[in-house]
Amino acid sequence: AQSVTQPDIHITxxxxxxxxxxxxxxxxxxxxxxxxxxxPGQGLQLLLKYFSGDTLVQGIKGFEAEFKRSQSSFNLRKxxxxxxxAAEYFCAVGARGTGGFxxxxxxxxxxxxxx
Amino acid sequence: xxxxxxxxxxxxxxxxxxKSIKCEQNLGHDTMYWYKQDSKKFLxxxxxxxxxxxxxxxxxxxxxxxxxxxxxxxxxxxNSLELGDSAVxxxxxxxxxxxxxxxxxxxxxxxxxxV
Numbered sequence: 551a552q553s554v555t556q557p558d559i560h561i562t563x564x565x566x567x568x569x570x571x572x573x574x575x576x577x578x579x580x581x582x583x584x585x586x587x588x589x590p591g592q593g594l595q596l597l598l599k600y601f602s603g604d605t606l607v608q609g610i611k612g613f614e615a616e617f618k619r620s621q622s623s624f625n626l627r628k629x630x631x632x633x634x635x636a637a638e639y640f641c642a643v644g645a646r647g648t649g650g651f652x653x654x655x656x657x658x659x660x661x662x663x664x665x
Numbered sequence: 666x667x668x669x670x671x672x673x674x675x676x677x678x679x680x681x682x683x684k685s686i687k688c689e690q691n692l693g694h695d696t697m698y699w700y701k702q703d704s705k706k707f708l709x710x711x712x713x714x715x716x717x718x719x720x721x722x723x724x725x726x727x728x729x730x731x732x733x734x735x736x737x738x739x740x741x742x743x744n745s746l747e748l749g750d751s752a753v754x755x756x757x758x759x760x761x762x763x764x765x766x767x768x769x770x771x772x773x774x775x776x777x778x779x780v
Contacts, residue, residue, distance in 0.1 A: 584768070592773055592774070593757075593772050594708075595771070596768050596770075599768060638706055640708065651767070652710060655707075655709075657705070657706070
């Protein structure tokens with residue numbers, strides 16, 4: 551069955567430091583992969599997605615992610631974190647299974663940014 | 666213009682009551698969803714509709730009944746509310762169920778508290 555694992559429940563990063571959020575997926579074929587961000591009290595917003603082509607994808611707000619098939623990973627990165635990046639980040643995999651196409655979300659990683 | 670809008674945003678109600686959450690999308694999408702986010706931020710799909718037709722029905726108590734009068738609307742009715750139903754319910758939509766990197770657009774959520 552398809553699944554997504556975000557190993558880190560929360561991460562604290564200093565403002566201006568680099569960031570990497572980990573995501574591992576389980577799926578038999580090439581997955582569709584997404585990163586979403588959820589600010590407090592808000593819905594989820596798409597940061598970026600991958601489904602083919604260049605394995606390094608650029609997203610909004612200066613985020614990027616790299617698909618590594620050999621590691622079944624799709625880690626999210628940002629070179630310099632801003633205080634406004636503090637939020638919950640969800641990795642998701644889109645895959646076809648019983649009942650049709652589904653997007654399955656990881657448990658999320660909460661990002662704290664310290665001054 | 667809000668792409669996916671849901672009402673009410675906050676709802677506090679007593680156990681045993683029946684309540685509804687309404688959702689509308691103005692993106693022209695064919696597919697709509699209801700997701701439930703629990704207190705630990707875990708996001709789980711409940712239902713998916715494509716052109717008013719139910720296509721995904723995860724293991725959800727039958728006290729939850731979605732209704733899609735047209736493809737732009739997907740309402741959620743909950744009977745006999747229980748304490749465990751307290752959560753944030755997100756309505757969402759996507760262009761279709763084709764899965765080709767379909768992006769899901771989320772509403773801002775409806776915070777349901779059952780007391």
